[in-house]
Structures are given as C-alpha cells and as structure tokens.
Amino acid sequence: MVVKTPNEVTPSLRTVRRRLQDAGLHGRRPAKKPSISKKNRIARVAWARAHLHWGRQDWANHVFSDESKFNLFGTDGIKWIRRPVGCRFDPSYQLQTVKHGGGSVMVWGCFSGTSIGSLRRITGIMDRFVYEDILENTMRPWARSTVGRAFVFQQDNDPKHTSKHIKEWFRRRHVDLLDWPSQSPDLNPIEHLWEHVERQLRGVRASNANQKFDQLQDVWQAIPMSVIDTLLDSMPRRCQAVIDAKGFPTKY
Numbered sequence: 001m002v003v004k005t006p007n008e009v010t011p012s013l014r015t016v017r018r019r020l021q022d023a024g025l026h027g028r029r030p031a032k033k034p035s036i037s038k039k040n041r042i043a044r045v046a047w048a049r050a051h052l053h054w055g056r057q058d059w060a061n062h063v064f065s066d067e068s069k070f071n072l073f074g075t076d077g078i079k080w081i082r083r084p085v086g087c088r089f090d091p092s093y094q095l096q097t098v099k100h101g102g103g104s105v106m107v108w109g110c111f112s113g114t115s116i117g118s119l120r121r122i123t124g125i126m127d128r129f130v131y132e133d134i135l136e137n138t139m140r141p142w143a144r145s146t147v148g149r150a151f152v153f154q155q156d157n158d159p160k161h162t163s164k165h166i167k168e169w170f171r172r173r174h175v176d177l178l179d180w181p182s183q184s185p186d187l188n189p190i191e192h193l194w195e196h197v198e199r200q201l202r203g204v205r206a207s208n209a210n211q212k213f214d215q216l217q218d219v220w221q222a223i224p225m226s227v228i229d230t231l232l233d234s235m236p237r238r239c240q241a242v243i244d245a246k247g248f249p250t251k252y
Contacts, residue, residue, distance in 0.1 A: 036183045041247025043181040048239035056113060059232050062178060063117070063143050064154045065110040067126065068194040070216060072103045072206045105212045108134050109220065111190060113232055115146040119220045121213050128165045135169060154178040156188070186252035187238050189231035193220075196227060 036044070051058075106126065110117040120138045122130065143151045153175055155161045170177060185191050200219045206212035234252075241250035 036248060040182045044184055044187070044242050044247040047179070047181045047184070047187070048242040052236060052239040052243070054235060056229075056232055059235065060113045061147055061150055062152045062154060063110050063112050063139070063147060064188060064190045065108070065117075065139065066156065066188060066190045066194070067106060067108045067122065069104050069106045070198065070201070070212065072105070072209065072212050103209055103212075105209050105216065107213070107216060108138070109190065109193070110139055110142070111193065111228055112143070112147045112151070113228065115142075116220065116223055116225075116228065117142045117146075119217050126160065128160045128163045131160050131166060132169050135166070135175075136173075140173060140175070150176075152176045152178050154180060154188070156180060156184070157182045184242075186250045187242065189234060189238075191252075192231055193223065193227070196223065 106122040108120040108122055108126075118138055120134050122134075124130070139153070143153070153170075155177070157180060160166065169175075181187070197216060197219045201215055204215060206215055238250070238252050241252060244250075
C-alpha cells in the first residue's frame, strides 16, 4: 500500500504487515553465522579436501563427540505468537514456562559408525578436570569396547579440550586424535544429533533438571542407527559444501 497524497489515510503498521504477508513477504530473523578468520577458512578448506573422498569404511573407527545445553522448556531465543486482538491472556495463545526461572541441562555425548555412546550429564562448570573424567570413565571404556583399541577421537578446539592437562591424558592413554579445523561445527555430524534430540522433545515439559536429563537419555538411546548412517553418508557433502563456500559457514 502506498500513500500518494497527504490527504489519504495513513495505513497502520499492522495493515502494512498484513499486506506484505499476503504478498508472501514474511519477516524472519536473519541467520546468525560466526565470523571465520582467513586462517581458519584456509584450514577448513584444506581439511575438507583431505577428507572429501572418505567413505564409511574410512570413518568406521572414528568417534565424534560434543557437548550441548538443553533448556528445561523452550529456548533461549525470543518466541513470537500470532493471536487475535484482545486474546493476550487466552491460554490458547500463551507459552508454557518453568517456575523459578527455568533452567537447563548440559550433556556430553559421542557416537561412532557402529554405536551411540552414553549420554553424560555435566553438573557445574565443565573444566579440564571434568572433561578428563568424561574421557577416562565414559568415552574411553565405551570406545574400546565398541570400536576397538585403535579408535580415533574427534573433538573441537575448545580451550579445555586442547589444554596441556588434556593433551597429556591423550598421550598417556595413547589415544589418537583427529586433526580438527577450528570453527567447524558444520563438519561435525553430531550437531545434527543434538537437533534430532531437541526436535523429539519440542513441547515436552520438564519440572526439574533430573527429569529433563531422563527425557534426554530416553531420546538419545532411542536414536536408530539409520540416523547415524545418514549422518556419516553426509560427510562428503559437508566437505564439498565447505570447499564451495571457500571456508565460510555452510548450511550444515
């Protein structure tokens, strides 16, 4: 709608928004993508080229890992609701919340081409000592029993992962590490497992952190291996996407 003369009635913002939506122009928040340095872009492309033609057999002895936070209910972002005028307090148009400020649960998980590892709950601050305990008592026993002694471990370049303390643990335990480019969550297929878990629990309320962790465990343990197969099969496409994007973030 365009106002042609000063005598015409000025349309309200709501009317303009409705007309734009009728025309298929919907307002959306722009996707937030991290700024990747030139050095890291070069490293990402080099890694992608080196692993572009790896198949399922090449990834068979690799263990992918990551941490993720899940809110007891809802997300950290702003949610918008469309509702008729005068229905602000109608329960049909309200979002559920958790009393006492809500909360969240932090978890660590891993998987390989043959199995999904245990989901480990993280309480308090995850420092290098907590991470060492996860590696020693959760990751390593599981990897040795399901993948074999010659497994290769993947982790990102979080400071606690690359600290001298943790490097010494890997050296002492003779655990081989997969060289990993910084700022590369789009190359790590476990990110999509977190999305799978979140989708399964969308709209499911938890009254406390213990209940939330139980819910997470149930969904995590029920992930079918077909999902893992699909993720590993996506690795060549992920690598090609990084190459095509010249190291910048990709849709993955």
